[in-house]
Amino acid sequence: MDLNNPLYKNQGIHVVLSLFTVDNGKLKVFLIKRKNEPFKGKWILIGGACYNNETVDAAMEREMFEKTGIQNVKYNRFDVFSNPDRSPLCRMLAVGYVGVMDKNRVKYLKETAKTGDADWFMVDRVPALGYDHEEILQAAIDYLRIHIFDSDILKELFPKHFTLPELHKAYESILGKKLDRRNFRKRLLQQNIIEDVGLMEENAGKKPSKLYRFV
Amino acid sequence: MDLNNPLYKNQGIHVVLSLFTVDNGKLKVFLIKRKNEPFKGKWILIGGACYNNETVDAAMEREMFEKTGIQNVKYNRFDVFSNPDRSPLCRMLAVGYVGVMDKNRVKYLKETAKTGDADWFMVDRVPALGYDHEEILQAAIDYLRIHIFDSDILKELFPKHFTLPELHKAYESILGKKLDRRNFRKRLLQQNIIEDVGLMEENAGKKPSKLYRFV
DNA sequence: ACAAAAGTGTTGCATATACACCCATGG
DNA sequence: CCATGGGTGTATATGCAACACTTTTGT
Numbered sequence: 088m089d090l091n092n093p094l095y096k097n098q099g100i101h102v103v104l105s106l107f108t109v110d111n112g113k114l115k116v117f118l119i120k121r122k123n124e125p126f127k128g129k130w131i132l133i134g135g136a137c138y139n140n141e142t143v144d145a146a147m148e149r150e151m152f153e154k155t156g157i158q159n160v161k162y163n164r165f166d167v168f169s170n171p172d173r174s175p176l177c178r179m180l181a182v183g184y185v186g187v188m189d190k191n192r193v194k195y196l197k198e199t200a201k202t203g204d205a206d207w208f209m210v211d212r213v214p215a216l217g218y219d220h221e222e223i224l225q226a227a228i229d230y231l232r233i234h235i236f237d238s239d240i241l242k243e244l245f246p247k248h249f250t251l252p253e254l255h256k257a258y259e260s261i262l263g264k265k266l267d268r269r270n271f272r273k274r275l276l277q278q279n280i281i282e283d284v285g286l287m288e289e290n291a292g293k294k295p296s297k298l299y300r301f302v
Numbered sequence: 303m304d305l306n307n308p309l310y311k312n313q314g315i316h317v318v319l320s321l322f323t324v325d326n327g328k329l330k331v332f333l334i335k336r337k338n339e340p341f342k343g344k345w346i347l348i349g350g351a352c353y354n355n356e357t358v359d360a361a362m363e364r365e366m367f368e369k370t371g372i373q374n375v376k377y378n379r380f381d382v383f384s385n386p387d388r389s390p391l392c393r394m395l396a397v398g399y400v401g402v403m404d405k406n407r408v409k410y411l412k413e414t415a416k417t418g419d420a421d422w423f424m425v426d427r428v429p430a431l432g433y434d435h436e437e438i439l440q441a442a443i444d445y446l447r448i449h450i451f452d453s454d455i456l457k458e459l460f461p462k463h464f465t466l467p468e469l470h471k472a473y474e475s476i477l478g479k480k481l482d483r484r485n486f487r488k489r490l491l492q493q494n495i496i497e498d499v500g501l502m503e504e505n506a507g508k509k510p511s512k513l514y515r516f517v
Numbered sequence: 518a519c520a521a522a523a524g525t526g527t528t529g530c531a532t533a534t535a536c537a538c539c540c541a542t543g544g
Numbered sequence: 545c546c547a548t549g550g551g552t553g554t555a556t557a558t559g560c561a562a563c564a565c566t567t568t569t570g571t
Contacts, residue, residue, distance in 0.1 A: 099313050268551090288550095294551080506570095
């Protein structure tokens with residue numbers, strides 16, 4: 088294999104993270120406004136180049152930490168995006184990830200060297216995105232919906248306690264449809280991924296709910 | 303993004319195909335003996351570099367055609383392998399694929415510029431492989447076993463007709479366990495991916511089976 | 518008629534869905 | 545005491561697993 092063969096010279100690897108949260112019963116995604124070319128002024132997903140000494144997972148964790156200040160959260164690698172023209176500078180392969188977290192824990196800087204601004208957007212009100220990130224985001228949403236019940240990917244959405252009605256609303260907003268309250272409860276409880284904390288909600292203005300946590 | 307930044311210079315993309323067949327009731331994988339460095343003399347899976355003007359799927363189809371003479375078959379992309387040291391020459395990311403085909407249709411050359419030899423190996427009698435291909439192969443086998451019932455990936459194993467007992471044996475050899483004949487038949491038939499041809503097996507030395515084909 | 522393998526049907530279990538009632542709180 | 549929303553149970557349907565008998569061929 089010849090390193091200078093123009094057929095496969097100047098290739099690179101992107102990691103791209105679709106980071107979701109549920110805020111006020113709405114599924115939102117974290118976007119960053121580019122300050123530099125290419126796609127200056129456009130919004131994009133969290134992402135960047137994978138360094139030579141990193142696995143793609145390590146690169147994604149580094150990007151997540153740099154852009155959100157959060158570490159050690161669960162994420163899922165879900166697909167590869169390899170259109171040769173997806174990045175204008177050189178041929179970049181993208182590895183796509185899905186992550187979910189509590190929006191209040193994300194501490195992003197309004198001004199950094201590479202990013203101008205950052206914010207959460209409702210997934211049905213997303214602006215035009217740079218690169219092929221609209222395609223990647225749509226694939227990420229599809230992946231999240233398919234795997235929401237067979238993965239504890241929502242763990243980080245409630246880092247401490249939560250009530251089942253809260254979790255129920257989160258599922259409904261992600262799936263975009265209603266789920267029966269009672270069946271939802273049974274299903275989650277017999278999955279053994281959540282447990283009763285033994286405490287109750289307080290001052291809710293209604294009958295208090297039990298508090299649960301992910302195990 | 304700086305194209306000469308040593309942090310992400312000289313990266314490349316491999317596509318790696320674990321091509322399976324079922325021969326004499328045994329699951330086998332297609333391996334090629336390397337004729338050149340690196341890993342000269344070692345056996346490896348089908349694979350190669352992705353060119354700059356190709357998607358990874360296109361690169362995999364090209365590699366499959368170059369190594370087997372077969373085109374237009376179903377394959378599944380299943381994971382990414384990104385250990386920085388997985389290839390000795392430079393940092394190469396690998397995209398893993400699974401494919402299945404009729405071994406008699408594979409026309410490989412015993413001598414080519416890049417490969418010395420090629421053969422089918424029973425998956426539990428595989429020699430030491432070059433690169434990280436043992437890890438990739440194991441992941442491919444796991445993927446094949448998990449997805450054998452929810453995909454028509456076996457279509458190419460029987461390009462023309464087949465009997466249900468034949469298909470049954472193929473499933474058992476891939477999964478490495480027994481499956482109930484009657485439940486297997488019901489399950490396959492109600493998936494609507496196979497159909498009765500209307501003909502019968504001939505001269506089988508036993509009660510003839512109906513012939514089916516994939517739709 | 519017998520051995521070998523193909524073809525078919527029934528039953529039970531587990532999981533998911535549909536659905537109705539009671540309970541605790543704040544006002 | 546009433547409105548709101550939380551908590552629980554039961555009946556039904558569907559999918560998968562366990563299992564036994566009949567049929568067709570070659571010898």
